[in-house]
Amino acid sequence: MGHSQQDKAASHERILDVAARQFRKRGFDGVGLAALMDKAGLTLGGFYKHFTSRDQLVAEAMSHALKNGRVWLQDKVPPDGSAPLGRLLNAYLTPEHRDNAGNGCAVAALAVDASRTPAASADFNAGFRGFADWVGGMLDGPEDEKRARGGAVICAMAGAIAIARAVDDPRLSDDILKATRRLIENSQKHKPGAGARRRRRRPVGRAAKR
Amino acid sequence: MGHSQQDKAASHERILDVAARQFRKRGFDGVGLAALMDKAGLTLGGFYKHFTSRDQLVAEAMSHALKNGRVWLQDKVPPDGSAPLGRLLNAYLTPEHRDNAGNGCAVAALAVDASRTPAASADFNAGFRGFADWVGGMLDGPEDEKRARGGAVICAMAGAIAIARAVDDPRLSDDILKATRRLIENSQKHKPGAGARRRRRRPVGRAAKR
DNA sequence: ATTATCTATAGATCTATAGATAATGC
DNA sequence: ATTATCTATAGATCTATAGATAATGC
Secondary structure, three states: OOOOHHHHHHHHHHHHHHHHHHHHHHOOOOOOHHHHHHHOOOOHHHHHHOOOOHHHHHHHHHHHHHHHHHHHHHHHOOOOOOOHHHHHHHHHOOHHHHOOHHHOOHHHHHHHHHHOOHHHHHHHHHHHHHHHHHHHOOOOOOHHHHHHHHHHHHHHHHHHHHHHHHOOOHHHHHHHHHHHHHHHHHHOOOOOOOOOOOOOOOOOOOOOOO | OOOOHHHHHHHHHHHHHHHHHHHHHHOOOOOOHHHHHHHOOOOHHHHHHOOOOHHHHHHHHHHHHHHHHHHHHHHHOOOOOOOHHHHHHHHHOOHHHHOOHHHOOHHHHHHHHHHOOHHHHHHHHHHHHHHHHHHHOOOOOOHHHHHHHHHHHHHHHHHHHHHHHHOOOHHHHHHHHHHHHHHHHHHOOOOOOOOOOOOOOOOOOOOOOO
């Protein structure tokens, strides 16, 4: 044994890295604490000096996985490049992403898990909002609609990856990625005005509660 | 006790109904066999006279949930009505659907679970294909692209429902459904030719293996 | 006689805690 | 003295099986 506070911080980070990866791959319920600690080079007993409960790990790992997935994506989509949406789709809707859930987008891998796990909801929300802002910035259109449109693009992309992973037939799986790419591209291509027709502007300053 | 073969068939159906609903709500790992049997009005011990293993239940419940979700949707989208895509979006992208995972679309609720559960993959695949054919039939465009385009529409819809469920903020959640609706409508609205530009035709009869 | 279901239980998890060990850090 | 980690274990699951019970169905 023999461990400094610095060692502990490194252990904590290692546990989070392992959990963020394993949860994306197997789900929150798909891996136990003993297996996680083992993969982090530790034993189960020490877990509760790092987290007060399994739920706390789930919450921290949710944020960690979202950040992790964003870093992976942003490395492939430079902030000042041209045609950013095309680059995003090129990076996201790939067989590589589909076949590596553990290192990929946490929205695609963990949205359903988060919806069943109250401990993860707040962190999922925050991560999704940031992601939607980023993607919204790549789109044309009125400034106040960009976040919502960015969110819709994420829904289409994440849904495609999740379904492409679930499907048994490799050809069908590849086709899902390609068809979703075309759907998203077409959705951004139509003449402005045509899609805004049906849209009513929400009055500013009258925040509607639900 | 005292049970006929007819009783057994009814029991089997009840177990499947309960499982299809509970799995959509809580995931394959989110509910145990004892709780399922209890909700079906039976006890755990009888389970293995109906299924050889938990995995077999998962497989049958996957199909059952897909069928169930299709019936629910098709009730709301008459086969010969006008503007079928609009009706589909009206039925699918709603707060009601979002708030009732147990009775809703199994693609949205269980794609990620299926991707982690080999026993469910084949049944998910078959269900998705049928669903994509149905939705494809609602779209304009070349006949040989309809299934793929239908699949992409499902990805966007299912992704939106899954993410709208995961998100913490009710306003954001509602906005996700609305923005995805617009994205899908716009994707079908663009002038044909613009989107087909980049598309290469696959030679018929040369089936590419992966 | 067969069988649909029940009660009871074995054996394998899994989370959380208790107490020991061997360093760190005041 | 404090603490980061370890070994060991309690108590609560969960799947699967064994054997009993009370009907069905030939």
